[in-house]
Structures are given as structure tokens and as C-alpha cells.
Amino acid sequence: MTAEIIDGKAFAETVKARVGRQVEALKKNHDFTPGLAVVLVGEDPASQVYVRNKNKSTVAAGMKSEEIRLADTVSEEEVLAVVHRLNDDPTIHGILVQLPLPKQVDEMAVLDAINPEKDVDGFHVINTGRQAVGLPAMVPCTPLGCIMMLKDRLGDLSGLNAVVVGRSNIVGKPMASLLLAENCTVTIAHSRTKDLPAVVRGADIVVAAVGRPEMVRGDWIKPGATVIDVGINRIEGENGKTRLVGDVAFDEAKAVAGAITPVPGGVGPMTIACLLANTVTAACRQAGLEEPQV
Numbered sequence: 001m002t003a004e005i006i007d008g009k010a011f012a013e014t015v016k017a018r019v020g021r022q023v024e025a026l027k028k029n030h031d032f033t034p035g036l037a038v039v040l041v042g043e044d045p046a047s048q049v050y051v052r053n054k055n056k057s058t059v060a061a062g063m064k065s066e067e068i069r070l071a072d073t074v075s076e077e078e079v080l081a082v083v084h085r086l087n088d089d090p091t092i093h094g095i096l097v098q099l100p101l102p103k104q105v106d107e108m109a110v111l112d113a114i115n116p117e118k119d120v121d122g123f124h125v126i127n128t129g130r131q132a133v134g135l136p137a138m139v140p141c142t143p144l145g146c147i148m149m150l151k152d153r154l155g156d157l158s159g160l161n162a163v164v165v166g167r168s169n170i171v172g173k174p175m176a177s178l179l180l181a182e183n184c185t186v187t188i189a190h191s192r193t194k195d196l197p198a199v200v201r202g203a204d205i206v207v208a209a210v211g212r213p214e215m216v217r218g219d220w221i222k223p224g225a226t227v228i229d230v231g232i233n234r235i236e237g238e239n240g241k242t243r244l245v246g247d248v249a250f251d252e253a254k255a256v257a258g259a260i261t262p263v264p265g266g267v268g269p270m271t272i273a274c275l276l277a278n279t280v281t282a283a284c285r286q287a288g289l290e291e292p293q294v
């Protein structure tokens with residue numbers, strides 16, 4: 001058996017096109033333009049690529065995009081001042097502070113300062129808590145994109161065994177919470193898990209989000225399972241060039257799984273598409289407008 005490759009890039013294009021139509025309708029019917037601000041601290045080349053992609057996609061969807069770049073020597077007070085300024089700016093409906101932040105800046109303090117209504121990353125504790133108890137919330141983009149791909153492939157997720165490998169605040173924990181809300185039986189596995197291969201073998205859905213290149217092996221996968229690979233790792237290839245791999249040994253897993261997301265072209269593009277969708281959602285909530293159904 002060979003798995004279906006889930007085309008996250010193509011799926012993301014359809015989501016972005018829908019967001020574009022929604023923005024068009026908001027402009028035409030309400031003279032209203034959603035705005036997203038992305039704050040990037042430091043010069044990390046990978047982060048710069050992501051931020052550039054986010055800005056490009058935001059503009060392509062017809063929204064206002066503001067990019068704020070700060071030196072990696074910036075103080076926490078300066079970052080907080082930028083967040084406060086964006087909180088008070090009525091043309092900005094979404095704020096994303098790219099993580100990680102340099103060590104002199106307390107990430108929790110910065111995330112806590114973002115107005116929860118503008119928190120398009122869904123990282124604020126208010127949104128984490130609201131999502132957990134089933135209230136309307138801003139939902140983290142990567143887990144949201146993963147759920148969209150899973151539902152597209154599997155339909156109703158009720159009763160399926162889902163194993164999330166990784167327990168980060170930005171992916172693992174919110175992913176598990178969203179799967180639970182879809183009525184999955186959820187296991188969160190991590191570095192202290194005993195017999196991780198055996199735990200993963202019980203999964204109908206595997207979400208790998210550990211940040212370790214190709215850690216999840218093919219013989220850990222239950223035949224026919226759906227595998228979502230959140231990892232993006234740059235490793236040295238045989239030819240000396242760097243190449244991008246996920247947290248799953250793709251070729252091995254592909255031979256066993258029912259469906260699998262590739263890296264690149266899987267979860268990454270869906271993350272950006274969900275960021276745009278979240279920005280429209282946040283903007284409509286702030287303006288008291290219904291989200292256009294187009």
C-alpha cells in the first residue's frame with residue numbers, strides 16, 4: 001500500500017482564495033479592510049522567510065499588512081510598546097509576534113500583552129482557555145490547519161484514536177485540545193513517554209510535532225493511519241546542500257499510512273492560510289460584522 005499524499009499547498013490555495021473573496025465582500029459592502037501586523041525580532045533567515053510569506057499572502061488576499069522589524073538586542077519594554085501601539089490601532093485587527101523571541105524578552109509577558117481579540121495566533125491564555133471550554137476563541141493556526149486537512153480526508157473524527165507526539169504550547173497542547181473537541185480519543189506523547197512506538201501504533205491519526213528530524217519511523221505507523229507531519233527541520237543532505245524534512249521518516253511512513261502530509265507543502269502552507277482566515281474572523285468580530293459566507 002502507498003499512502004495518499006495530502007496536498008497542503010493546494011488546500012491552502014483554496015482557503016486563501018475564499019479569504020480573498022470574503023475580504024472583497026467586506027470592502028464592497030462595508031467599506032472595511034481587515035489588517036494584520038507581524039512583529040519580527042532579529043535576523044533569523046528562516047523566520048524572515050516565514051514573515052515575508054505571511055506578508056505576501058496577506059496583501060494577495062486584499063488585506064492591510066504591516067511588518068515591524070526589531071533588532072535582536074531590543075528590550076522587553078520596546079516590544080511591549082509596539083504591542084500596545086498595535087492594540088490601540090483601529091486599522092489593525094490581527095497581531096502576530098513571531099516566536100521565538102531573544103532571551104532578554106519574556107515571551108509569556110509579550111503574548112499576555114496582546115489584546116485577545118487581536119490574537120490571531122491564538123496563543124493568549126484567554127483564547128487557550130476559551131477554546132478548552134468550548135467558547136468562541138481565536139484558535140492557533142497550525143493546529144487549525146491540521147484539523148482542516150484531517151476533516152477533509154476523514155470526515156467525522158469522532159471516536160478515532162489520535163496520538164499527538166509533542167506537548168508544546170504552540171502546537172502539541174492546542175492540537176490535542178482541538179482533537180478532543182472533535183471527539184477523538186486523544187493521547188499526548190512526549191520525551192518521557194514509555195514505549196513511544198507502541199503508543200503511536202495504536203493511532204488512527206498521528207500528529208508529529210516534536211522538532212526532531214524523521215523521528216517517527218514507518219514501523220510505528222498503523223496500516224491505513226492518517227499522518228500529519230508538523231516538523232520543519234533543515235538537515236544536511238548527501239550533496240552538502242540543506243534539505244527540509246519533517247518529524248516523520250516520510251518514505252517509510254508513506255508505505256504504511258493511508259494518507260500523509262509532505263514537508264514542505266503540507267502543514268506549513270495551511271498555517272499561513274489559517275492565519276489569514278483568523279485575521280478575517282478577528283476583524284469581523286471586532287467590527288461587529290458577520291463573517292461573509294463566500
Ligand SMILES: Nc1nc(=O)c2c([nH]1)NC[C@@H]1CN(c3ccc(C(=O)N[C@@H](CCC(=O)O)C(=O)O)cc3)C=[N+]21
Nearest residue numbers: 050096097098099100121141264265266268269271272
Ligand atoms: N507567533 C508565531 N506564529 C507562528 O505561526 C510561527 C511562529 N511564531 N514562529 C515560527 C513558526 C514557523 N511557522 C511556519 C509557517 C509557515 C511555513 C511554511 O509555509 N512552510 C513551507 C515552506 C518552508 C520553507 O521552504 O522554508 C512549507 O512547509 O511548505 C513554515 C513555518 C510559523 N510559525
